[in-house]
Amino acid sequence: MKALVFNDVGDIELKDVQDPVVKDPSDAIIKITVTTICGTDLHMVRGTVTGMKKGTILGHEGVGIIEKIGTHVKNFHVGDRVIVPSTIACGSCEFCLKELYSQCNVSNPNGPDKGTAFYGGPEASGPFNGMQAEKVRVPYADINLVKIPEGITDEQVILLSDILPTAYMGVEFAEVKPEDTVAVFGCGPVGQLVIACLKRLSPQKIFAIDRVPSRLKLAESQGAIAINFEEHDPVKQLKKLTNGKGPNKIIDAVGVDAQCPESTGSEFKKEFKKELKKIVPKKNAKGGNWVPGNGPSQVLRWAVAAVAKAGTISIIGVYSDQSKVFSVGEAMEKNITVRSGNCNHRKYIPMLLEWVKDGSFKSSKFITQKAPFADIVHAYKKFDKRAAGWIKVLLTI
Numbered sequence: 001m002k003a004l005v006f007n008d009v010g011d012i013e014l015k016d017v018q019d020p021v022v023k024d025p026s027d028a029i030i031k032i033t034v035t036t037i038c039g040t041d042l043h044m045v046r047g048t049v050t051g052m053k054k055g056t057i058l059g060h061e062g063v064g065i066i067e068k069i070g071t072h073v074k075n076f077h078v079g080d081r082v083i084v085p086s087t088i089a090c091g092s093c094e095f096c097l098k099e100l101y102s103q104c105n106v107s108n109p110n111g112p113d114k115g116t117a118f119y120g121g122p123e124a125s126g127p128f129n130g131m132q133a134e135k136v137r138v139p140y141a142d143i144n145l146v147k148i149p150e151g152i153t154d155e156q157v158i159l160l161s162d163i164l165p166t167a168y169m170g171v172e173f174a175e176v177k178p179e180d181t182v183a184v185f186g187c188g189p190v191g192q193l194v195i196a197c198l199k200r201l202s203p204q205k206i207f208a209i210d211r212v213p214s215r216l217k218l219a220e221s222q223g224a225i226a227i228n229f230e231e232h233d234p235v236k237q238l239k240k241l242t243n244g245k246g247p248n249k250i251i252d253a254v255g256v257d258a259q260c261p262e263s264t265g266s267e268f269k270k271e272f273k274k275e276l277k278k279i280v281p282k283k284n285a286k287g288g289n290w291v292p293g294n295g296p297s298q299v300l301r302w303a304v305a306a307v308a309k310a311g312t313i314s315i316i317g318v319y320s321d322q323s324k325v326f327s328v329g330e331a332m333e334k335n336i337t338v339r340s341g342n343c344n345h346r347k348y349i350p351m352l353l354e355w356v357k358d359g360s361f362k363s364s365k366f367i368t369q370k371a372p373f374a375d376i377v378h379a380y381k382k383f384d385k386r387a388a389g390w391i392k393v394l395l396t397i
């Protein structure tokens with residue numbers, strides 16, 4: 001089959017690989033019909049999330065049709081159309097029973113303390129081959145698949161595989177109330193869906209911070225107040241627009257590839273250089289692609305400085321093991337609550353399917369590009385460069 005393979009940092013290739021097979025009786029093999037690209041994939045190709053094994057198939061977002069099932073699979077049949085949640089859980093350990101699927105004790109073959117098991121990730125996450133491929137093996141299929149209801153298209157549900165549940169969880173962590181003011185750092189696909197989830201809770205104000213004009217425009221079209229961090233210091237601007245208090249909820253939808261402003265430079269330039277040495281042991285930028293963000297802790301620093309006293313910071317942007325910088329003293333002095341984590345995708349998908357069915361969530365606003373799977377490397381390059389107008393690309397296989 002054809003699959004997108006990680007060769008090395010800055011080196012990905014669409015090539016022929018072996019088809020996956022049923023290894024365990026709880027497995028299913030899915031023929032992927034639609035896949036896409038996530039900001040997390042970019043971290044791995046840029047080298048800001050390390051530890052990728054050569055030859056791993058990338059991608060953790062997909063929907064498809066069940067082609068084969070192992071003898072223990074009870075909840076699904078060959079031919080069922082399914083969403084594949086990005087994280088892999090066993091469904092029966094103490095964490096899975098609490099629906100904390102990303103903290104499953106069993107599914108990561110490296111052991112219970114090695115982190116979240118997911119498709120197309122670093123060696124420590126499995127590694128499991130991913131969904132930017134014609135087929136994928138799904139372990140513990142009874143818990144790691146969700147059936148697509150009759151009459152619903154792949155395009156309508158592809159964002160439920162990863163980023164809509166992630167955005168929802170980020171908003172849930174922030175416990176948003178109507179009296180709140182909320183700032184969202186990052187207006188990529190995840191940030192846009194955070195704004196969409198926030199709107200359902202009608203907070204007083206939603207601020208959206210980024211520097212890509214087309215992304216800020218889309219955030220504005222959703223009703224957010226856009227702040228371009230190349231034009232305004234976001235901390236000062238957020239304080240100014242909240243009567244000096246700062247937003248009481250902040251959501252980080254950027255992660256380790258954060259940029260510092262080019263226009264003004266950063267007062268933390270020296271610190272960022274030191275951080276980058278540890279976070280990015282190898283980089284391989286080519287033709288303007290795969291350039292690691294130059295301010296790994298920029299958003300965390302801005303968030304702690306901007307958030308109102310006794311506020312909450314919800315971190316869903318991905319940071320690596322080597323991301324060690326967080327202003328804990330400043331946060332403590334302000335009685336800040338911090339919540340973070342990899343999404344427990346499977347928990348939220350059934351509820352989010354109701355949003356699709358009742359028409360209150362429409363993926364079409366966020367799927368700005370469509371391409372055949374054969375064009376995936378080109379699509380990675382465009383998404384990596386945050387090309388004007390690019391939010392989420394739908395790749396049809």
Ligand SMILES: NC(=O)c1ccc[n+]([C@@H]2O[C@H](COP(=O)([O-])OP(=O)(O)OC[C@H]3O[C@@H](n4cnc5c(N)ncnc54)[C@H](O)[C@@H]3O)[C@@H](O)[C@H]2O)c1
Nearest residue numbers: 039040166186188189190210254255258259317318342343
């Ligand atoms: N926790 C989870 O389970 C989970 C799931 C999916 C994605 N993620 C993470 O969410 C993050 C966003 O994903 P995405 O697909 O939207 O990625 P993306 O790279 O398309 O978007 C990131 C956006 O942040 C902006 N940005 C960079 N520096 C900034 C700064 N200093 N302040 C404000 N904005 C800044 C960029 O211009 C870009 O628009 C990534 O870190 C990804 O790994 C986490």
Ligand SMILES: [Zn+2]
Nearest residue numbers: 038039040162
């Ligand atoms: Zn993702």
Ligand SMILES: [Zn+2]
Nearest residue numbers: 090093096104
């Ligand atoms: Zn488990």
